[in-house]
Every structure is written in C-alpha cells, then in structure tokens.
Amino acid sequence: MRKKVNILGIPFDSITMEETVDCIFDFFKGDSCKSVYTPNPEMVMTATKDPDFAQVLQEGDLVIPDGIGIIIASRLRKNPLPERVAGYDTVQNLFQKMKDTSYTVYFLGAAPGVVEKAAKRMKHQYPGLKIIGSHHGYFQEKEEIAILNDIQEKSPDLLLVGLGFPRQEKWIAKYKNDLPVKVCIGVGGSFDGMSGKVKRAPVFFQQIGLEWFYRFLHQPSRWRRMLQLPKFLWYVLRDTYIK
Ligand code: UDP
Secondary structure (H helix, E strand, O other), X not given: OOOEEEEOOEEEEOOOHHHHHHHHHHHHOOOOOEEEEOOOHHHHXXXXXXXXXXXXXXXXXXXXXXXXXXXXXHHHOOXXXXXXXXXXXHHHHHXXXXXXXXXXXXXXXXXXXXXXXXXXXXXXXXXXXXXEEEEOOOOOHHHHHHHHHHHHHHOOOEEEEEOXXXXXXXXXXXXXXXXXXXXXXXXXXXXXXXXXXXOOOOXXXXXXXXXXXXXXXXXXXXXXXXXXXXXXXXXXXXXXXXX
16 A cells, blocks of 8 residues: 555655556556546645545545645655656656557547647657547537547557646546546646647756746746645645644
C-alpha cells in the first residue's frame, strides 16, 4: 500500500516520477481501467467547493502532485511529498518508454486542429509511439456516443483526456468502466503544449518552482486563476494549525 498525503481532503500518492511511470506500466498489465489524476492547487480549491469533484479525485487510482504549491503544502503539513510529478512530464516519460513497446495511446481533448498537431509532433518526437486515435474536446453531448464508439473500437491501452478540470476527471470517472482501456489520465492543457501552441516554461523556471510565474507572464489572462494559490496556502495553514 502506497503512502498517501492528505491535502485539504485530497489524498496524494507519495511517489516519485520514476515510480509513477513504473506504476502506470503495471496498470497496463491489469485487467481493469485505472484513473490517474494530476491535481494542482487550483483543482484542490475547486474540490473544496465541489463535493462530486472531490469524490472523483479521492477515488483516483493514482493521484500525483502537479504544481509546486502541492509540494509546499505537503511540507507545511510536515508530511513532505518526494517531488513534483507534473502531468505533462509524466506523459512525456510514458511516451519515451511506450515507444519501444506495443502499448497504444488515444488523445481526447483540446481544440480541433490542435490535438492532431499534438499527435503529429509526438509521433515525430517519439518514433515508434503508437497513437491510434484522437478527437478534439469541443464536442456536443450528442457527439459523445460516436467518440466513445471510436475509443471502444480502437481499444487503446492509454487514454489521455484533456478537457480542462473538473470536466476531464468527471468524464473519466463516468466512462472508465465502460471502456476497454487500461489507464485514463486527466492531462489538462497538455495537448496545447505538445502541439507547440503553448510553450512550456524553461527548465530553469521549473527547477526553481516558478513555472506558474512563467505561465502568468505568457498568459496574463490566467491571473484570476493564479489568485487561488495564496488562498490555497492559507487554507492549508489553517487546516494544519488552527482546525
Ligand atoms: N478544452 C476542451 N474542451 C472544452 C474546454 C477546454 O478540450 O470544452 C481543452 C482546452 O482546449 C485546453 C484544455 O482543455 O487544451 C484545458 O487547458 P488548461 O490550460 O485550462 O488546463 P490546465 O492544464 O490548467 O488544467
């Protein structure tokens, strides 16, 4: 049983990047579909106000800390998580390992055109990677059946779902048991990054824990979302020392 660290009601797995990739490869060999979620502070804050979302995250088979804010919170709670395990990096590490195997992947999410470009760039970056299908994330409810049928038919080992939170996690929880898939991961805006539409922060910013600041500089429209970070840390302090 893996150690869990509870941050405002969300149980994070105390796990390194390397262990995460190994764990997902173990999931590939299993006989049921496993869910992998990558909450950041904004998502945890949303979960404090949305009990359905909180429950979905609590029932995740693997819950990894995307964002330095979660690591800081675990330290404040004197139960430090070993390292940041960003969803984007996890997927890149999986691709690196999957490219030499027969495991397959399907991309669901992002704008029309972007997801296809992401698939094309990833095939180029990881020759041998088997991306067997993709669909954009701006579909109507009535189109969902056709998408589910496509996934059923292609039976990928890995389904990446990038519809934005909390929709992507709720979507995974709703359908995972009906799909012949081994692992579903909620990947947020990762397809935007893979397609080149959104640039990832330079490694330097990532290493000093300021990736969020780099994103803010490049997408200032996100400032309202970023205000969640100090609020999140205050809630964690309150939860740790006052309650
Ligand atoms: N998205 C989608 N369908 C929608 C709304 C959003 O596929 O109805 C996609 C959007 O194009 C983007 C991703 O969901 O690729 C959300 O990205 P964001 O950067 O907001 O997510 P984060 O990584 O912060 O969770």
